[in-house]
Amino acid sequence: MKLFVYHTPELTPSGSVPDCAIAVDVLRATTTMATALASGAEAVQVFSDIDKLLQVSAAWPESKRIRAGERGGAPVTGCDMGNSPLDCTPERVLGRRLFISTTNGTRTLQRVQDAKAVLAAAFVNRQAVVKYILAQNPETVWVVGSGWEGSFSLEDTACAGAIAYGMLAELGAAPEEIAGNDEVISAIALYHQWKDNLLQLMHHASHGQRLLRLHCDEDLKYCVQTDLLDVLPIQHEPGVLVKGQ
DSSP, rough: OOEEEOOOOOOGGTTOOOEEEEOOOOTTTHHHHHHHHHTOOOOEESSSSSSHHHHHHTOOOOOOGGEEEEETTOOOOOOOOOOOOOGGGGGHTTOOOOEESSSHHHHHHHHHTTTTEEEEGGGGGGHHHHHHHHHHHEEEEEEEEEBBTTTTTTTHHHHHHHHHHHHHHHOOOOOOOSSSSSSHHHHHHHOOOOOOHHHHOOOOSSHHOOOOOOOTTTHHHTTOOOOOOOOOOOEEEEEEEOOOO
16 A cells, blocks of 8 residues: 655646545534534535535525525625535434535545545545555555645644545555555654644644634634544535444
């Protein structure tokens, strides 16, 4: 098995896909997806375009859908919620499909949707993702950070490092045994430096600061809770993720 880390979807090799792709958007799309499925959502369907989301979700009864839209960290008019995982309570999402479009994370999932297996990962479900990878042992694994509008983000790369760190701990292996590119080593180093103070790292991150200005302090505290949820968001069909067994 070889693991590759890409800081943004734009940096992934064109014209190829891995055996397993892991999309990461810690703040906050993949954290929200994992939380929604853990709270009993029927599925999560992702869109890069808000108008497309509204069009497709209109075919669903209001009692069976939740529309989540975010741009620049703020909720989108016409949607039921923004991109806060704290809104994904069982009372709100149980039995419903979450239709979601965000600034960065949904675009990442669409970039890798043709991989044999597609997962959504965040700190909150890190160990569930690690367990899946080790059980399936795919030949190539990409961990793709969402970044911010095409640029590097601290939080996504730190989460990629957390996934790699967890794999190494289970395998008893050295980083160079699984690393397919130098970004894996740098991601592990970043996570190792901050693993005991991830909230402080979020406060340093540009998108973390953006969310603080929007008074999303509680979201940041939630998003850094490592291994909180035993849930595996896995693609069932292109653009649709369900809770893996």
